Amino acid sequence: MFASTRPAVRRRALAVAGTAAALALALTACGSSNDGSSSMPGMDHGAKSSASASAKATPSMGDMPGMDHMADGNGLSDNKDGYRLTSKDTTLAAGKQAAYRFTVNGPDGKPATDFAVDQTKRMHFYAIRSDLTGFQHIHPIMAADGTWTADLDTLAPGAWRMFASFTPDSGAGKGTAFVLSRTVSVLGPETKTPLPAAAKTAEVDGYTVTVKGEPMAGMARPMTVTVTKDGKPVTDLQPYLDTYAHLTAFHEGDTAFAHLHPTTKVNGDLGGPELSFNAELPTSGNWRLFLQFQTGGKLHTAALTLNVG
Template sequence: MFASSRPAVRQRALAAAGTAAALAMTLAACGSSDNSSMPGMDHGATSSASASAKASPSTGDMPGMDHMASGNGLSDTKDGYRLTSQNTTLQSGKQTAYRFAVTGPDGRPVTSFAVDQTERMHFYAIRSDLTGFQHIHPTMGADGTWTADLASLAPGTWRMFTSFTPDSGPGKGTAFVLSRAVTVPGPEAKTPLPAVAKSTEADGYTVTVKGEPMAGMAHPLTVTITKDGKPVTDLQSYLDTYAHLTAFHEGDTAFAHLHPTTKVNGDHGGPDLSFNAELPTAGNWRLFLQFQTSGKLHTAALTLNVG
């Protein structure tokens, strides 16, 4: 009896080992990672360069992958870190600057930030109706004050998001997303959220999204880019990846960054790009996909429903 049971035991052991290996591969895959002509959107992409502070080595595990920040970014403080700014209102109809600082648990401005997707600070501006999206890489002064040069803002309530990773102190290596609201005075004309759609057009490119994300669960999302009905295969690296995908939730403008998993291989990106989508709340999300061809940055936007 014992001799006949040994092959079965060996088979069960091999099956368990195979299952563990497959699970490890799955977890590894999940962990990897300018102005537009579209109405209601402005897309800044100024380079981040401080005369007083040099970039720190990247804390990312792979090019094009940043650390997953917890929370929805709707608070100006987390774990002792605080986003501060004297700007509570900004002018409409003209370029303007938003100045801010990040203070640490000791109350002092943070000046040491890790590089994340080629930048030490990612800054986003979005209006309450999810129009006017801007993604900017601000500059930092010697005293820790950052300046984000914004394109023209329409009247209304805006939320300014900062995404960063301290490179020193108790929060070293932790990704944060903090935000503050500002008011742009003037008559506000709200734009209805475009209907849920699987594809959209931007600068002659067609962007199609495949996947059915569920709230609070990591889920693969595939983006396909075509032009004139033909697959696009000349995407260039932008922020160490072939596309940058940001999402905002309808109603409260909660923030989410969808992490790329497609590896960069020269200027040969596309047509299919993979993302690890983890959208925390059900409802409609406005997605903004940024990609680059021939040195030009394109921004496509569409509405995705999350169950």
């Protein structure tokens, strides 16, 4: 009797071992897919797990200026992962300077006050009208209670979107980059401006900015920007926000946000004429690019339209 039962016992043991191995393999696969799913184009990549996975996959990225804290996604929501952008300002007056006040509430519902420095600032604030005009990039001031004040230049009537870009330095979101936004109505009759046609060059204050590269929706692609004046290379670009140029983009139609991260390191007091960026635009269509650079202590902002396939 004992001789006849041993083969059955062995078969059951092998079956159990096989099931355990299959289960372990499935769990390993699930763990891999969780990391990968957060890197899908157009998805918010604020989770620290996906950020660490990206860092392991591309260790050189941490050496790039502006790459330590990258906020992916389109920035069109006022909340993410428990953090919420709040403001009592829903309307602003047209034709004059205005102060926009806001707070960033943490997962506990209280205003967050501890923010990491990113490109020399703890908060980057952007304002753009629905027709992608009136671009403003501001570094607001925070009061002790966590209330930020962004001093806006004159606003034209229409629908505006206000973006806050930040990285908490403590709490559940420590080290995670966020871009949140809210809409504001600027009172008065609105006159929309048609979006300029796509172009590879733009003029500002006597400078010519030329963009090279073929960005693809949802893919990280290299892009270079060359700055010239009177046909000659500009080599006296001064550091601005820990880089030689700051590049921001907004999508036509929904005003989705993208920050094109610089990869040219600041090496000395002056730079140029060619600057490199890591362009990752989440959706196809027309994007309005705003390049900010500084010479002789003066900040210049060049704007051009880029079509992304």
